[in-house]
Amino acid sequence: MTMQLKDLGKAVLATEYAVRGPIVARAQELEKLGREVIYCNIGNPQSLGQRPITYVRQLLALCEYPELLTAAPGVFPSDVLDTARAILEGTRHGLGAYSESRGVRFIREAVARFIEARDGAAVDPDHIYLTDGASKGVQSILKLLIASPTDGIMIPIPQYPLYSATITLYEGRIVPYGLDEADHWRLNPALLEASLAKAQAEGTRVKAICVINPGNPTGAVLDAANIAMVLEFARKHGLSVLADEVYQENIYLPGDTFVSFAKVLHDRGIKDVSLFSFHSCSKGFQGECGVRGGYFDHRNVPADVAAQILKLQSVSLCANLAGQVATYAMVNPPRPGTPSHALFQKERGGILESMKQRAVILAEGLNRIEGITCNVIAGAMYAFPRVELPPGVNDEAWCMALLEATGICVVPGSGFGQAEGTAHFRTTILPPTDKIRAVVEKLGAFHREFAARV
């Protein structure tokens, strides 16, 4: 007898991942039938026409095939050749060998310099792990934290479903805390305390709180005061903090800056809260989703626990080396005065400026549709608008109808979590400007017709 569905674990069956769920499957079917689909379901910039950063790809090509260091004169700027040579020397054996489990030390040292320049606080390169995208790092730390079925992890509502899926898969308890839609999706101490108290009353041992900043799917950007509030909350209740900071380059409003959890931890001299911070090559302006590069670093983690992290990483051998190189490129961009600097700045600026424009077009356009309201998109790559639905219709049905009618593929709010009695959807800001305008137009026409019909 073959395997049977009933033989699978409850945790596997209960795991949900809406970003690639049934609506996306239907979109792929429609595309095969010849329909044009606009994929707004996933933060995958290069699938929607964003061009890779030349500096990143030149480094990757040179490191993959070092013969190019001398075989293709005139093709690569001199500083890129020098950087590729330095990386190859740093890896010792090139990209074809497993690295140390934490990742190539030369690259971790570059990550440490990047963090120090950003935060004004040093970090030990041995507390940095290079990972296959940020997701793998998040999953490792959740596995570490969830020790029994009554262990709980606080996650925002709405959240990125990596968190809910992984906690379910590892048989922990999801402890949801609400983000305040009326206050730009900020974290609110009263909502945090209420969430914790409710979980504890249910017998849950709350181990950690996850924060996504800038927010996915909310687009909110936290300031230092809001971050300090979260750290004090964690300290008060003995929680670890997971700071998902993969959108740290994606900040759109004048005056806003990215503030890391690590910086606030350092500035306030907090020594009694364990912090894990995650970063990725997939977002920002690189948008190198396919390379699966990223890192996490940890603070205030006792040496015996850190040894367990190293052990778990060693079972998975190491992160892919191309991803490690892309991480180096991310933390070590061309410097002013180098031959590759001007093109890099032009490409970087073009992408970020265009994202900023699209964020405005999308949010303003959505707010013009009757029955749809959307917070300002301050950061990240998404809008999470609220939509008024007729009684008896849920957000999944609405999203499916939108797809069938317009070819626009978005994800229902229920996949991210939303306040009881509300309906939302998540859309990326990533389609090119003309398509973003078309999305707004078509979505408006669809919703007017839908609201009138139902």
Added chain:
Amino acid sequence: MTMQLKDLGKAVLATEYAVRGPIVARAQELEKLGREVIYCNIGNPQSLGQRPITYVRQLLALCEYPELLTAAPGVFPSDVLDTARAILEGTRHGLGAYSESRGVRFIREAVARFIEARDGAAVDPDHIYLTDGASKGVQSILKLLIASPTDGIMIPIPQYPLYSATITLYEGRIVPYGLDEADHWRLNPALLEASLAKAQAEGTRVKAICVINPGNPTGAVLDAANIAMVLEFARKHGLSVLADEVYQENIYLPGDTFVSFAKVLHDRGIKDVSLFSFHSCSKGFQGECGVRGGYFDHRNVPADVAAQILKLQSVSLCANLAGQVATYAMVNPPRPGTPSHALFQKERGGILESMKQRAVILAEGLNRIEGITCNVIAGAMYAFPRVELPPGVNDEAWCMALLEATGICVVPGSGFGQAEGTAHFRTTILPPTDKIRAVVEKLGAFHREFAARV
């Protein structure tokens, strides 16, 4: 209060991974102190001087930086340029976008053709998943299979510790079955039945059997009859089969050929055993460990279970795209008559011929040492010799003493499992020929002195 060791789960604490354990840590310390270390602990060919296959690296460079398709005339053979163009078209968005969760379909179709040519049996490309090395695929399937703490997975003793580590981490039960050292480490039906009966008597629900062929660490190569025996055993007891076939190119004895579990399953018309087969870019003659490429395919898995596999993979988004390209290169080598064929054949032949020689030098050399016996190394990249130790000395102490005395880093047999009362170690065959000779010499001198001293 920060995280504490006591907050971690028992499964995390219990997980062991000897290939990167304390002996390797000590080796790294010695190296920092200026000692020469010969790393025989891990199958990492390019770290020991093996050169990458030019075809693979040219494809990777071209796909990473497609400008090279036209910018570097004369550098790349025309067929490699054509293949890179085909891959890029197959990915649709290049290497910078997430692919489908299963991996790029164009590449899965190439894997399906490779399997069909090898086995004479077709496979649905949607039953193939491209993975970040074979390890990630193995871990996914073990996660799927282990549904409760009484679920057990049969693994060979000795085994590759990915299996024991992952089963422990996912809180299943390890069900060990012995390989018959006296019969070239083959699988023996009596040992399988005894293992299963013992586990069942202990209340274990045995779900699957893992087989590594060619064997790691044993170097054994199974024939069709031995594989058929395993499949009939699995059928009789309703087990799934995990076939770890990452060393399928590494076959050294004249007359031996690699026979896949899938081929035997097909040839015998077995429809009631679920089979998962794993392959990797890290081994064979490519030895591209750093690229983290590989795949698994499944047979006789009901559609509802297959849907769960797809869902789990989707949480991890997709395998890295460079690894997917390397997998394409593995299953689609240059054809006779193409410009890149001659160099490819020369590189491939040189590596495999040299491995075959080193396997002989190592096994014969080890057998000349009094107190050490080693089976013929028929396949894979390792020897797992037995060593006679004085009373009161275990294999870990011996390996550590070997490292301190000679700089040779091997892994104790206890990390892989061994019959009660025996001691072994695992060494790779990967150091260059002159170093392999030095390893044999030094190891012999060390053991004579060790045996006399203790």
